[in-house]
Amino acid sequence: MRLTRTLLPVMKESPADAQIISHKLMLRAGLVRQTAAGIYAWLPLGLRVLRNIERIVREEQDRAGAIELLMPTLQSADLWRESGRYDAYGPEMLRIRDRHEREMLFGPTNEEMVTAIFRDAARSYRDLPRILYHIQWKFRDEVRPRFGVMRGREFLMKDAYSFDMDEAGARHSYNRMFVAYLNTFARMGLRAIPMQADTGPIGGDLSHEFIVLAETGESEVFYHANWERPAALRHVDFDDVAGLRSIVSGYTADYAATDEKRDAAREAGAGDALRQSRGVEVGHIFYFGTKYSSAMGLKVQAKDGSEVVPQMGSYGIGVSRLVGAIIEASHDDAGIVWPDAVAPYAVGLVNMRADDAACATAADDLYARLRTAGVETLYDDRDERGGAKFATMDLIGLPWQMVVGPKGLAKGVVELKRRATGERHELAVDDAVARIAQA
Numbered sequence: 001m002r003l004t005r006t007l008l009p010v011m012k013e014s015p016a017d018a019q020i021i022s023h024k025l026m027l028r029a030g031l032v033r034q035t036a037a038g039i040y041a042w043l044p045l046g047l048r049v050l051r052n053i054e055r056i057v058r059e060e061q062d063r064a065g066a067i068e069l070l071m072p073t074l075q076s077a078d079l080w081r082e083s084g085r086y087d088a089y090g091p092e093m094l095r096i097r098d099r100h101e102r103e104m105l106f107g108p109t110n111e112e113m114v115t116a117i118f119r120d121a122a123r124s125y126r127d128l129p130r131i132l133y134h135i136q137w138k139f140r141d142e143v144r145p146r147f148g149v150m151r152g153r154e155f156l157m158k159d160a161y162s163f164d165m166d167e168a169g170a171r172h173s174y175n176r177m178f179v180a181y182l183n184t185f186a187r188m189g190l191r192a193i194p195m196q197a198d199t200g201p202i203g204g205d206l207s208h209e210f211i212v213l214a215e216t217g218e219s220e221v222f223y224h225a226n227w228e229r230p231a232a233l234r235h236v237d238f239d240d241v242a243g244l245r246s247i248v249s250g251y252t253a254d255y256a257a258t259d260e261k262r263d264a265a266r267e268a269g270a271g272d273a274l275r276q277s278r279g280v281e282v283g284h285i286f287y288f289g290t291k292y293s294s295a296m297g298l299k300v301q302a303k304d305g306s307e308v309v310p311q312m313g314s315y316g317i318g319v320s321r322l323v324g325a326i327i328e329a330s331h332d333d334a335g336i337v338w339p340d341a342v343a344p345y346a347v348g349l350v351n352m353r354a355d356d357a358a359c360a361t362a363a364d365d366l367y368a369r370l371r372t373a374g375v376e377t378l379y380d381d382r383d384e385r386g387g388a389k390f391a392t393m394d395l396i397g398l399p400w401q402m403v404v405g406p407k408g409l410a411k412g413v414v415e416l417k418r419r420a421t422g423e424r425h426e427l428a429v430d431d432a433v434a435r436i437a438q439a
């Protein structure tokens, strides 16, 4: 993409209303614009990051055996009356009336809707187990939307729902999502710590939050020093019940807890290995048994002909929140440092001297070659000074920068800079293209 053809409104100064670094950088780097309190438009660069995160989430859900569908954002109040949550949910629910005065709402979550869909579709044990998920916008009328997309009112969530014949099956589904989440966050370059959590308005008796450590996070966390090790990606057989159980128990053995459980953390004897930090909740999983299935009359026939009320769980990932969380975890004084897997473009191509015809021709040629090699490239072809272009590239944080200048050209080389480390190398043009194409 040529920078002169896209919409990339970068800002030198931080907007006054942004308090935390990820919010400041998202506005300065032209990723999002607020359109109302807690509601954001995704500009082209931000949308590319959001789509990359979605893709990783989707791939890992599919790998774990979950099945994608798409449910609407608007729901009927009657659906929520079936579970009893319509009155219980309170002012966080955005309630709407249509032209016939029918009561509707903008969905804050989908337990009711998916239970109704499954109730109409599933007849017997042959239809279970199933994990259904979608990636869809949610609305929660938070009292204090803040920190940009980290606590928005409208936000993108991946929500999955599991249906099993018995508790053992439901725990296996829970473990599938638990391990899928470890892999999902590791692929994004994040260390996310699973912590036992309260279930709040979703209900149930088993729950974990996945927390990314960041000083500006909203949750105070206590954890075992072992969690500071980087997470390894796993090749997992998701159908292996005992194997998954042992992975999960291995991960939950090292102590981790949120604020309220601080004293329990001390008592658990974490001792010198106990660390304290703040963190951002990027995922939350719940096992709640028959809470929704029994309230909403979901029943299926067992093998022996008896009727069984399926056991359920639900599993959320804050897809739009992750954009902020990744920036919190990966930035420096000059701007964002995108992990390769989620970066909006792999490389930023900079023509240092827009006024030099030979440089412009060489940069145009490199842009064509990178595109032919299938490398996602943002080409800064603006009529601007080199210094301003370098500042923009550092701010928007693409993993590689390729710089074309008159001195290098005379020698037949371009400069390749790795954003994360600042390392620079001069490479022959062919080698530079090949180097990036391999990365």
Ligand code: P5A
Pocket: 108, 109, 110, 111, 140, 142, 149, 150, 151, 152, 153, 154, 155, 157, 158, 159, 160, 202, 281, 282, 283, 284, 285, 286, 314, 315, 316, 317, 318, 319, 320, 321
């Ligand atoms: C699990 C899936 C649920 O809603 N029902 C369906 C369950 N869980 S949750 O913890 O309430 O939300 C799941 C994740 O969504 C993100 N999130 C938010 N992101 C941005 N702004 C918000 N206001 C917001 N609220 C929740 C979090 O990442 C959370 O873990």
